[in-house]
Amino acid sequence: MEEFRAIVLEGRQAIRALGSDGAVLFEKADNGMGGRPEAQRADLRRMLLDALPEGTVRWGRKVTGARSLGSGRHEVIFADGGSVTTSLLVGADGAWSRVRPLLSEAVPEYVGTSFVETYLFDADTRHPAVAKAVGGGSMFAHASGKAITAHREHGDTLHAYVELTRPLEWFDGIDFSDPPAAATRVAAEFDGWAPELTALISDTDTPPVLRPHYALPDGHRWDRTPGMTLVGDAAHLLAPNGEGASLAMYDGAELGKALAAHLDEYEQAMFTRMSQADDETAMHLKEMFGDTAYESLLTLIPEHQQDH
Ligand SMILES: Cc1cc2nc3c(=O)[nH]c(=O)nc-3n(C[C@H](O)[C@H](O)[C@H](O)COP(=O)(O)OP(=O)(O)OC[C@H]3O[C@@H](n4cnc5c(N)ncnc54)[C@H](O)[C@@H]3O)c2cc1C
Incomplete structure (x- = not known):
């Protein structure tokens, strides 16, 4: 928690809603009491990766597929030709999971809305009017079928998502390989909005x-299949709602707890088993090396038990 608190961006829980003319319609300052601390994804990722033993993550190993070997075992195949077999396969490979098809036929579908992502750097000095409009945290300006939203990140970087409810074919008509032309075309959808x-x-x-935003069908489920499961977007891809990363990490934490709890369950049951075995062993030792050792030995021999 200490490391996490160190990466939380102070004041970024402030929220404001603006009209398309830039007028402030709603505003809530960050009083430090909100329950939704903001951290940059890269910082969070570094913090989590640094907590793992060296070599836990094998970089540059693209998964091309996975297959069941039966008895709960699976083989994961990599683009470099290598493969691994595992008795526990957790598909944590996001929206276009290569693992999910082993459990479910569901395929993500376009939800009808896309973001266009932009950044403004050094906004307080280079774009003061925009920095002021965005404020200290999140800014939302919504209209029917479109929105401009932005968030203040580290320092005075502004990270914006321009939301448009349009079919994918509409976006096909924009040449994103020509950035200035693409920006002009997207901005044209907001004609008359505050500069x-x-x-x-x-x-x-x-x-x-x-x-573009894709989602799995509502209530996506699969039948329990030994030796594998899914977490995060691989399991429940939704259009961005500000929760996806948190839900994915929560899944991972809960899965870890479930595995640990089952290990605990196994160990407790084993300890109980072993303590019974210990008592029996002690009794047998006593009998085998006592005055009636020969008779005790005979009671352990099945054939002898049958004869009598
Ligand atoms: C535009 C946009 C904005 C969003 N904003 C937010 C937000 O503000 N807050 C929030 O909480 N959520 C947000 N989300 C949702 C969030 O990004 C996801 O829900 C979250 O990243 C899911 O985490 P994950 O670990 O399940 O999948 P991912 O983050 O997608 O991670 C999957 C990992 O698997 C790897 N991988 C995939 N395929 C393979 C393969 N074949 N071989 C090897 N590795 C593979 C990928 O490289 C990646 O590292 C946003 C999503 C989008 C699209």
């Missing part, structure tokens, strides 16, 4: 990136 909002698109410091 401090549209600048989040037109003044982007990074090429606009299209992020």
Whole structure:
């Protein structure tokens, strides 16, 4: 928790909603009491990876598929031609999981909305009007079928998602390999909006990136299959709702606890078994080396038991 607290961005739980004209419709300051601390994904990822023993994560090993070997065992096949077999396969490989098909036929479908992602760096000095409009945390400006949302990240970096409810074919008509043209085309959808909002698109410091949203069917389930399970987006991909990363980490933590609890269950049962065996062994030792050793030995021999 101490390490986590160190990466939490102070003040970023502030929220404001603006109208398309830039007027503040709602505002809530970050009073430090909110229950949704914000951390940058890269910081969180580094913190979690640093907690693992060296070599736990094998980088650069793309999974091309997995198959059941029966009896709860699975083989995972890598693009480099290698493979591993495992008695516990956890598909934590996101939206387009290569593991999920072993459990479910469900395929993510486009939900009808996409983000276009942009960044403005050094906003307090280079884009002061935009920085002011976004404020200290999250900013939302919504209209029918479209929105501009932004979030203040480390320092005065502004990270924006421009949301558009459009079919995928509509986005096919935008050439994202030509960043200025793509930004102009997307900004045109917000014609008449306040310039401090549209600048989040037109003044982007990074090429606009299209992020179409896919989801698995509601209530996605699968039959219990020995030796494998799924966590995170592989199990329950949803359109972004601000919870996906938290849910994925929660799944991982809960799965870890379940495995640990079963180990505990196994160990406790084994300890009980072994303590009975210990008592029996002590009794046998006493009998075998006591005055009636020969008779005691005979009681242990099945043939002898049958004869009598
Ligand atoms: C535009 C956008 C914005 C979002 N914003 C937020 C937000 O603000 N807050 C939030 O909580 N959630 C957000 N989400 C959702 C969040 O990103 C996901 O729910 C979360 O990342 C799921 O975690 P995961 O570990 O299950 O999958 P992922 O984060 O997708 O991780 C899967 C991992 O598996 C690896 N992998 C995939 N395929 C293979 C393969 N074949 N071989 C080897 N490795 C493979 C990938 O490289 C990746 O490292 C957002 C999603 C999108 C698309």
